[in-house]
Amino acid sequence: MNPTLVKDDALRAEALEQYGLVEAAPDPVVDDLVRLAAQLCGVPMAGVAMVGAESLFVNSRVGPGPSRVPRGNTPIEQTILGDTVYEVPDARYHADFSPDGIMIAGRTYRFFAGAPLTTPAGVTIGCLFVQDVAPRKLTLAQIDSLAVLGRQVVAHYELNCRIRQMDKASRASHRVESALTVERNFVSTVLDTVGALVAVFDTAGRIVRFNRACEVASGYDFASLVGRYLWEKLIPVADIPEAIASFERLRGGKFPASFENQWKCRDGSIRRIAWTATALVDRQGQTTFLISTGIDVTTQRGAEATLRESEARYRQLVEGSLGMVGTHDLNGKMISINTTGAQSLGFTVEEIVGRNLADLMPRERKRDVQPYLEEVVANGESQGLHYFCNKNGEVRVMAFSNKLIEAPGKLPYILSFGVDITEQVRAEEKLRTLIRQSNSILESVGDGIYGIDLEGRVTVVNPAASQMLGYKAGELLGRRMHELIHHTRPDGTPYPAGDSPIANSIRKLDTVRVSDEVFWRKDGTSFPVEYVARPQIDIVREGAGADGSGERTTKCVGVVVAFTDTTERRALDRMKDEFISTVSHELRTPLTSLRAALGLVSGGALATRPEKMQQMLEIAIGNTDRLARLVNDILDIERISSGKAELHYTMCSADDLLRRAASTQQSAADKLHLHFALGPGHMSGIQVWADPDRIAQTLSNLISNAIKFSPVGGEIALSVKALDENEAQFDVHDQGQGIPAGQLENIFNRFQQVDASDSRIRGGTGLGLAICRSIVTQHRGHIWATSPPGDGATFHFTLPTKASQHLG
Numbered sequence: 001m002n003p004t005l006v007k008d009d010a011l012r013a014e015a016l017e018q019y020g021l022v023e024a025a026p027d028p029v030v031d032d033l034v035r036l037a038a039q040l041c042g043v044p045m046a047g048v049a050m051v052g053a054e055s056l057f058v059n060s061r062v063g064p065g066p067s068r069v070p071r072g073n074t075p076i077e078q079t080i081l082g083d084t085v086y087e088v089p090d091a092r093y094h095a096d097f098s099p100d101g102i103m104i105a106g107r108t109y110r111f112f113a114g115a116p117l118t119t120p121a122g123v124t125i126g127c128l129f130v131q132d133v134a135p136r137k138l139t140l141a142q143i144d145s146l147a148v149l150g151r152q153v154v155a156h157y158e159l160n161c162r163i164r165q166m167d168k169a170s171r172a173s174h175r176v177e178s179a180l181t182v183e184r185n186f187v188s189t190v191l192d193t194v195g196a197l198v199a200v201f202d203t204a205g206r207i208v209r210f211n212r213a214c215e216v217a218s219g220y221d222f223a224s225l226v227g228r229y230l231w232e233k234l235i236p237v238a239d240i241p242e243a244i245a246s247f248e249r250l251r252g253g254k255f256p257a258s259f260e261n262q263w264k265c266r267d268g269s270i271r272r273i274a275w276t277a278t279a280l281v282d283r284q285g286q287t288t289f290l291i292s293t294g295i296d297v298t299t300q301r302g303a304e305a306t307l308r309e310s311e312a313r314y315r316q317l318v319e320g321s322l323g324m325v326g327t328h329d330l331n332g333k334m335i336s337i338n339t340t341g342a343q344s345l346g347f348t349v350e351e352i353v354g355r356n357l358a359d360l361m362p363r364e365r366k367r368d369v370q371p372y373l374e375e376v377v378a379n380g381e382s383q384g385l386h387y388f389c390n391k392n393g394e395v396r397v398m399a400f401s402n403k404l405i406e407a408p409g410k411l412p413y414i415l416s417f418g419v420d421i422t423e424q425v426r427a428e429e430k431l432r433t434l435i436r437q438s439n440s441i442l443e444s445v446g447d448g449i450y451g452i453d454l455e456g457r458v459t460v461v462n463p464a465a466s467q468m469l470g471y472k473a474g475e476l477l478g479r480r481m482h483e484l485i486h487h488t489r490p491d492g493t494p495y496p497a498g499d500s501p502i503a504n505s506i507r508k509l510d511t512v513r514v515s516d517e518v519f520w521r522k523d524g525t526s527f528p529v530e531y532v533a534r535p536q537i538d539i540v541r542e543g544a545g546a547d548g549s550g551e552r553t554t555k556c557v558g559v560v561v562a563f564t565d566t567t568e569r570r571a572l573d574r575m576k577d578e579f580i581s582t583v584s585h586e587l588r589t590p591l592t593s594l595r596a597a598l599g600l601v602s603g604g605a606l607a608t609r610p611e612k613m614q615q616m617l618e619i620a621i622g623n624t625d626r627l628a629r630l631v632n633d634i635l636d637i638e639r640i641s642s643g644k645a646e647l648h649y650t651m652c653s654a655d656d657l658l659r660r661a662a663s664t665q666q667s668a669a670d671k672l673h674l675h676f677a678l679g680p681g682h683m684s685g686i687q688v689w690a691d692p693d694r695i696a697q698t699l700s701n702l703i704s705n706a707i708k709f710s711p712v713g714g715e716i717a718l719s720v721k722a723l724d725e726n727e728a729q730f731d732v733h734d735q736g737q738g739i740p741a742g743q744l745e746n747i748f749n750r751f752q753q754v755d756a757s758d759s760r761i762r763g764g765t766g767l768g769l770a771i772c773r774s775i776v777t778q779h780r781g782h783i784w785a786t787s788p789p790g791d792g793a794t795f796h797f798t799l800p801t802k803a804s805q806h807l808g
Contacts (some may be wrong), residue, residue, distance in 0.1 A: 008123070012051050015123045019157045020057065020164065021050055028403075029156050030060045032381070032417075033149050034128070036401045039383065040145045040419060041113065043132040048117070048153060049076045066105040075102060081113030085143045085150075087113040090135035091556075110135045113143070115150030128153055143423055143640070145187065146325075155313070169303040197294035199275060200280075203287060205229050212239045217273070217296050219266030236264045250277050250290055255444035260297070263722040264471060272298045275745035324398060324418040325799065327405075327555040332357040332369050335413060335675045344420050346391030350651075360388045362395055376414055381405045385417065397422045408784040448565075451536070453558045454506065456480045456497065468565055481561075491525070505533045506556050528570060531563035562663050647691040647778060651803070654686040654720040654728055661699030665707060672712050676703075679719025679731065686720055686728050687797040695806060696797065700769040702732040702795045709736030709793070728801050733794040741785040747785065748773045772797070 016022050030048055035425045038046035045063030056069045056076055071077065073096060079086040091097040091110045102109040123568035128150040138146070139753045177195070197217055200209035206229055208223040218225075218234055225233060239262055246259055257278075263271045273294040280289040322343030328334045334353050342349045344359065358366040365387040376382045386398045400417035406412040412721045442449055448465030452458055469485055476484070482497040489495045497503055501512040501644045515530040536558040620683045661677045670678065688695070699718075717733040739747065748769045776783040776797045783797035 001740075009051070009053065011123045012449070013053070013361055014126055015085045015119055015121065016050060019119075019125070019161050021125070021157065022052075023057070024059055026060045027156070027160075030153055030400055031062075032403060033153055033156070034060045035062050035383065036399075036417070037128060037130055037146055037149045039399060039401070040149075040421075041130045041138060041142050043111070045132060046128075046130040048128050051077075051080060054283075056126075059532055064107075069104055073420060074104075075112040075592050076114060076127055076129060079116055079129065080124045082116060083124075085113060085115050085138075085147050086628060087138060089137040092135075093778075108135070109133055113138055113146060115146045117150055117154050117157075119154060139424065139427070141421075145419060158313070159310055162306055166303045166307055166310075169299050172305075173299055181576075197292075199230075199292050199294070200292045201230070201292070203251060203290070205244075205251075208289065214294075214382070217265070218263055231475075234263045234265075236262055236270070237754070237791050247290075250288065270298075271296055272301050287357055323420070324400075324416070326352075326416050327413050328416065329411070330373060331412055332373055341418070341449075344390075345388055345396060347635070351788065357386075362389050367742045368800075374405050376402060386566055392414060395422075396420055397425045407417075428623075448563045449560065450476070450483050451558055451560045454556065456482050456503075459558060466562070468521075468527070469519065475522075485521075486517075488520060488526075490518045490528075492514075501597075502533045502559055502561060505535050505559055507676075508539065509535050509554070509556055511535070528566045529563045530566050531561055533559050533561045535559050647694060649689055649691055649803070651687050651689055651797055652695075654799075655732070657688075657692060657695050657699060658718045658720060658730070661698050661703055664696075664700050665703045668704065668707050669716070672707065672708055672710065672714075674707060674712075674716055677715050677717045679717055679721075686722055687799070688728050688801055689803050690779055690799050695779075696774045698772045698797065699730065699732070701772050704796075705737070705768060706734035706793075710734045711736065722801065723798065726800060726802055727798050729796055729798050731796050733792060735792040738789065738791065739785060739793050744785050744787065748783065 011021075018739055021223060024780065034046045034048060038044065040166045043063075044576070045061075045065060046643060047058045047063075047065065048063035049058050049069070051071070052068075052667060055071055058065065058067050058069070061067075069076070075086065075088055075091075075097070078096070088094050088097065088102070091101040091112065092099055100108065102112055106229045109131045111132040111134065112129065114127040116124045117126045117128060118124045130146065137287055143643070179583070189647065195213060197214045198209065198211040199207060202208050206227055207225050208227075210220075210225050220233060228258050230247075231240045231243045241627040243261055246261070258274070258276050260272060260274045263273055263588050265271055273293045274297045277290055277292040279287040280291055282288050324337065324344060325340055326337035333356050337349055337352050339349060342352050345352070348597055356369075358369045368386075372382055372384070372386075381401075383401045384399075386400050388396050388398060397420070398419040399421045400416055402414050402416040403686040404412060444462075445462065446464055448462065448468050450458055450461040450465050457483050461473050461476045463473070466476065469476070471484075480497075480501070482500060483497075486497075486502070487495055501514050505512045511532065513530075517529060517531070518526040519529045520526045535556045537554050538557045552661055563695050608610035658678065666676075703716065703718070710716060716735075717731070719731045719733075720728060721731075722728050772785050772795075776799075779799055781798045781800070785793060785797070787793040787796050
């Protein structure tokens with residue numbers, strides 16, 4: 001047992017006995033407060049625990065749990081030792097309860113929060129607690145609400161205690177009165193045996209008769225008081241002037257008279273006596289004596305004072321409550337409401353009392369009132385949410401716990417307790433919005449993202465990560481990620497989890513970046529990745545007080561890993577290397593030929609052979625042209641691909657574009673005796689939305705290719721047709737050797753030709769078709785080739801026939 005807790009056991013036992021809480025049955029009011037605590041804190045389990053001699057016993061409880069718990073190092077005892085709300089957000093990481101959590105009756109709890117129950121005398125008798133098997137953390141509003149409910153539990157116990165005391169005093173007073181009544185009935189003529197105090201005075205105010213009841217009450221015997229004035233012995237000094245004045249009024253004939261005064265008894269105690277006085281007159285009607293009968297009302301007045309104090313305390317409790325406390329009848333008409341509740345809606349108490357609940361609600365919520373009233377009448381209680389409009393029209397949300405009160409001889413009414421949770425509801429809605437936004441971001445981001453806890457188990461994974469790894473999200477959650485995707489190095493050797501940079505980020509609490517590792521898919525294949533692992537840091541305040549003070553420490557609770565599949569990037573790097581290699585080759589070959597030809601000419605070796613010199617010069621000119629074409633094509637494709645080539649769109653005639661492109665290639669066609677045949681779409685009047693210069697360049701490249709691969713005397717067919725009202729198709733057909741099926745897509749890549757020797761034999765750069773594809777793609781069109789066996793090749797591309805805001 002906790003020594004600090006044990007030393008107050010005697011005081012605690014005395015307080016529990018005083019409040020009648022030792023082995024007491026559950027109290028319905030406390031049950032309501034416990035349920036309200038569970039509801040406000042959003043947990044399935046709550047209760048009120050008291051400290052017994054050997055164990056902790058639970059008087060009221062919501063949810064499963066034992067009625068007794070052995071004393072020891074429990075969070076309930078930690079709560080009782082403090083004076084504020086004690087909270088354990090996650091017991092598995094708490095210094096006193098890790099790593100197993102809070103074990104109670106074979107069940108593990110990870111979350112606990114409790115408010116100490118401290119009596120006005122300063123004795124902590126137990127606590128109001130909430131707990132859950134899952135970790136969580138209370139908001140400041142929930143912590144304040146738990147503390148307030150704890151104080152309300154104590155106030156309820158205090159009120160019950162006062163009521164019992166008053167009942168006991170009332171019963172004692174009743175017994176005294178009964179005994180006096182029996183005594184008066186038994187010997188009514190003998191003053192000494194009457195139950196009431198009877199004193200007889202002469203007209204001067206001296207005592208002439210003092211019955212036995214007076215002797216008992218005052219402690220004086222009759223013999224010591226007879227012939228003396230009342231104020232000589234029995235009236236306190238401070239009250240003597242008032243006592244003399246009262247006697248003078250009685251002697252003046254103001255009968256009957258009722259009054260109260262205080263007696264100072266022989267033992268020094270003060271008794272309060274309520275008197276009724278009248279006169280004894282002679283036959284002539286003259287007052288001869290004054291007779292007073294009195295009752296000792298000391299206990300009654302004390303009980304009344306206690307009751308008034310208790311009522312004032314209860315009223316202060318209600319008025320000082322942070323929530324709404326009120327009553328209404330079975331039709332929903334407000335009978336009473338505390339000031340806090342009225343002010344929370346912007347009204348005064350007077351403005352709310354007498355109004356119906358429906359009058360205070362938004363129009364769409366008025367229909368909720370009748371089902372609520374029916375539920376209270378049927379079940380005797382109801383819990384839930386009410387939506388009220390404040391004076392400014394703003395909707396406020398109240399969490400309520402109401403109970404039907406039925407008292408004999410009185411109309412039934414409903415006692416209502418509510419807490420304004422508007423800000424909590426708004427905060428929860430904002431949290432849900434943030435969660436939805438976070439989930440949307442995780443679902444829409446292209447990179448793979450997953451989170452793991454300190455054991456390496458997956459806590460969250462986005463769809464991109466699941467897809468790249470070949471798993472469903474449910475197959476990854478809760479499993480050790482390293483064993484699934486990071487178990488083997490790129491060279492095939494085992495990869496211990498402790499050697500992983502991800503584990504290192506936890507140890508060093510630092511972000512790590514890795515660009516040369518692989519992850520393994522579910523099917524056993526791997527892919528290269530680049531990833532960033534960032535530890536999740538939680539800030540903890542040790543010894544935190546209510547003002548948030550305390551030493552700040554940090555701890556790692558997990559790691560978030562974002563990774564990218566670098567397969568395509570590496571392929572692009574290889575393509576870039578191949579591109580540079582090809583360009584170098586394409587530049588070096590004509591330069592070598594050019595240098596050799598010019599070297600022969602400049603060296604004079606061909607001075608006597610003019611025809612050979614002319615041949616060398618033609619070779620030099622041809623290679624120079626080839627270099628110029630290569631450089632221009634490279635510049636064109638880079639400008640177009642990067643978007644730096646500005647396009648000037650307009651509506652233009654498809655027929656004019658065909659004629660313009662054919663005319664630019666007419667001289668080259670004439671050398672091979674080729675002729676152009678315009679297809680059935682000629683003079684069709686088709687208009688396209690395009691940059692005419694770029695489309696003419698595309699057609700010229702396609703026609704140039706057709707000329708290169710057409711046999712001498714052949715035909716090149718040019719045509720255009722409307723596919724629908726939004727798109728037109730251009731076709732360029734040659735009668736050449738055709739294109740193998742496996743090359744139909746590759747020929748549009750850079751430096752790709754059907755035959756590697758084509759660039760040397762036919763003078764091509766291998767970039768013309770790549771340029772065509774870039775231009776058509778910029779126009780939101782599509783380009784492709786077909787080549788049936790023995791029927792040459794046809795190049796097709798499409799263009800829009802209507803202006804588009806995306807192109808203009």
